Amino acid sequence: xxxxxxxxxxxxxxxxxxxxxxxxxxxxxxxxxxxxxxxxxxxxxxxxxxxxxxxxxxxxxxxxxxxxxxxxxxxxxxxxxxxxxxxxxxxxxxxxxxxxxxxxxxxxxxxxxxxxxxxxxxxxxxxxxxxxxxxxxxxxxxxxxxxxxxxxxxxxxxxxxxxxx
Numbered sequence: 001x002x003x004x005x006x007x008x009x010x011x012x013x014x015x016x017x018x019x020x021x022x023x024x025x026x027x028x029x030x031x032x033x034x035x036x037x038x039x040x041x042x043x044x045x046x047x048x049x050x051x052x053x054x055x056x057x058x059x060x061x062x063x064x065x066x067x068x069x070x071x072x073x074x075x076x077x078x079x080x081x082x083x084x085x086x087x088x089x090x091x092x093x094x095x096x097x098x099x100x101x102x103x104x105x106x107x108x109x110x111x112x113x114x115x116x117x118x119x120x121x122x123x124x125x126x127x128x129x130x131x132x133x134x135x136x137x138x139x140x141x142x143x144x145x146x147x148x149x150x151x152x153x154x155x156x157x158x159x160x161x162x163x164x165x
Contacts, residue, residue: 023147034124042117043087047072047080049117052106055090056114060105062095089113 015021031046038044044052050070055061058069066077081104084090089110095101106114129137 030128034121037120037124038117041120042113044117045080045083047076048084049121051077051080051084051104052089052110052114052117055104055106056111056118060093060103062098062101062103064101066104084110 034049035046038046038049047070050072051066054066054069058065061069063074063077063081066072066081067074070077072080081090081092085092085104088107090104091107092102092104095103132140
């Protein structure tokens with residue numbers, strides 16, 4: 001069973017009913033809201049925030065691992081890392097397993113900042129989903145993971161367990 005688009009076949013493509021467009025608009029609205037909060041209160045960009053989150057969750061990682069985990073491009077991860085290292089929120093150390101790369105990890109100051117920001121992030125999430133029933137939130141997350149997986153398969157990527165950040 002395949003899902004039919006929102007627009008009638010005879011009408012053709014209608015942007016407001018086009019799912020990729022709706023996803024992009026929703027993502028931009030949410031990212032913009034949160035980016036302003038992180039920038040205004042903490043001086044962080046969204047990529048820097050994501051990098052902080054990943055390091056807080058997963059511990060020490062290489063930039064290649066962060067790229068894979070966050071689905072951000074290498075340049076974005078590199079710039080975010082440079083900014084966080086400059087602010088002493090993230091430290092670099094040599095990767096013993098691969099002498100060509102370095103590992104990034106939160107410093108004590110980075111962990112403290114993450115601990116301060118995390119409740120704000122959770123409050124924004126709670127406010128965004130306040131009008132949804134818990135089962136709707138669960139379904140939405142599951143559907144988003146399925147869409148991410150389908151997009152990856154269409155792009156020729158190897159299937160992996162997608163994560164929502």
